[in-house]
Amino acid sequence: MxxxxxxxxxxxxxxxxxxxxxxxxxxxxxxxxxxxxxxxxxxxxxxxxxxxxxxxxxxxxxxxxxxxxxxxxxxxxxxxxxxxxxxxxxxxxxxxxxxxxxxxxxxxxxxxxxxxxxxxxxxxxxxxxxRFGSGARRLGRLIDAGALGRPLVAQCVTAWYRDQDYFDVPWRGRWATEGGGPTLGHGVHQMDLMLALLGEWAEVRAMAGRLDRRVETEDVSLATVRFESGAMATVLNSVLSPREESYLRFDFTDATVELRHLYGYGDGDWVYTPAPHVSEETAAAWTAPQAEVPSSHxxxxxxxxxxxxxxxxxPTSGRGGRQALELVTGIYKSAFTGRPVARAELTPDDPFYHHLHGGAPGWAPPTRAVEAVS
Known part of the structure; x- marks a missing residue:
């Protein structure tokens, strides 16, 4: 049309x-x-x-x-x-x-x-x-232009809180109906933004646990990610965190960029810290006033x-929409198998390509502290 x-x-x-x-x-x-x-x-x-x-x-x-x-x-x-x-x-x-x-x-x-x-x-x-707030778009332009130097280290945190009543809705917390826990249903927002800014990942190592909620899936996961660029990141996804926060940190050779929010951000939630060798004039150009668009539907x-x-x-269709689901799949596979997972191995002949739990009839991670629902 x-x-x-x-x-x-x-x-x-x-x-x-x-x-x-x-x-x-x-x-x-x-x-x-x-x-x-x-x-x-x-x-x-x-x-x-x-x-x-x-x-x-x-x-x-x-x-x-x-x-x-x-x-x-x-x-x-x-x-x-x-x-x-x-x-x-x-x-x-x-x-x-x-x-x-x-x-x-x-x-x-x-x-x-x-x-x-x-x-x-x-x-x-x-x-x-x-991805669509003006703060993320600004950072994307700066990265593409090389204005902040090379990306080196990142942190991606989704520390949210969902009580047991939240999971007592029949379709939640079950592999067959929700598909996964906070790795899939909650942290995917921050992970998608991280991937949109830093590009493709190459390898992930992860753990996941069901520590406190009566669910089939995990209620927390932790991962370390290596990007194709060589940059490395840590990823936390939790629904057990009373002080809720969504946090992204990107360390480049010339700056640290941080974003703290919960379910949406404005330009003021982004903080740029220049490296000691960067001039005030250069750093000021990174955050020059712009027409603000908060992140939102x-x-x-x-x-x-x-x-x-x-x-x-x-942008979030086709390859752009698949990136975060690939990382989620890699995190689950690494957590289930206890080994590093390369993005290249997530092909149609891999059981995790078809089911995020790899087709396992029942998952009982070593850190389980509560019984799974039947």
Whole structure:
């Protein structure tokens, strides 16, 4: 489509993430996007959602919605196990997709999604909104220009807190329905931003544990990562941390750049510390005033609508959307096998390509402190 008319948008899944994040972003982009339908397997919920938000059509069947509403763009906001089949159905119907993270439960499912994309679209983008804030874009430009020197060391921390009630929702904390623990469902945002800035990883060594929550998956993971550039990083993913924080640190030859936030950042959350040999004038240029765009679903939606209008592949689709899932897969494989994992080995003949737990019937890490759910 072109910018001559509004994009017809549908929402699939009318739970909390649709209400809190996706719908407000769509309302803010009402000049370019019109929500024409919503779909949910719960008829009462989708009808109430549509009535509250003045959405013309409510559906409980995805195929029927796609046929009758003819959306240009579908926001997929359902639990992770449903993503792959729903995204493929939307692509086959000619609709672009913005899919909540995690995009699916395995690299095999992700490759099924990309196989359904057309050469010139439609494309399926993953919600990795932290890439689209002006602070991240600024750092990306500086890295690309070599302004900060070579990347050397990084820290990537997702220290969040989710109590047991959070995991008592039937689909959470289970390999078959959520796909993984905080490595997949929570830390993926920070890991995606780290990868978008530092490039491809080459090798990962990891541990994971189920220390306090009654779940099938892990509730904490730790990893060390070597990038193809030679840079090295540590990664922490936790849902056991009462003082919550999302933290990224990048050490270059000429500067340290830090980002502290929780679920979203502004330009003021980025701190640049020059190396002793860098002049004040040079360092001041790194943080010159710019038009601020906080990281958010709106920032990503605006960029996605630009891509839809131009018929261009979005940054978090295809290879761009696969990077974080590759690292997640490598972390799980290393944690399960107790050995280093190279990115190059995550191929279709690897069991971890098909299941993030490698097909193991039941995982009991050495650090387990609680019993898994049955």
């Amino acid at each position: 072109t910018g001559a008319r509004k994009a017809r948008v549908a929402i699939v899944g009318t739970g909390g993430i649709a209400r809190i994040c996706h719908l407000p972003a769509l309302r803010a982009e009402r000049a370019r996007a019109e929500v024409v339908a919503a779909m949910d397997v719960d008829a009462a919920r989708v009808e109430a959602f549509c009535a509250e938000h003045e959405i013309p059509a409510a559906y409980t069947d995805l195929d029927r919605m796609l046929e009758e509403a003819r959306p240009d763009l579908v926001h997929v906001c359902t639990p992770p196990a449903a993503h792959a089949a729903q995204v493929v159905a939307c692509l086959n119907a000619g609709a672009w997709v913005l899919c909540e993270k995690p995009p699916c439960l395995s690299l095999a499912e992700y490759d099924t999604i990309t196989a359904a994309e057309g050469a010139d679209g439609p494309y399926a983008a993953v919600v990795f909104q932290h 709106l920032a990503q939606l605006s960029a996605l609508l630009d891509c839809v209008e131009r018929g261009e592949r979005p």
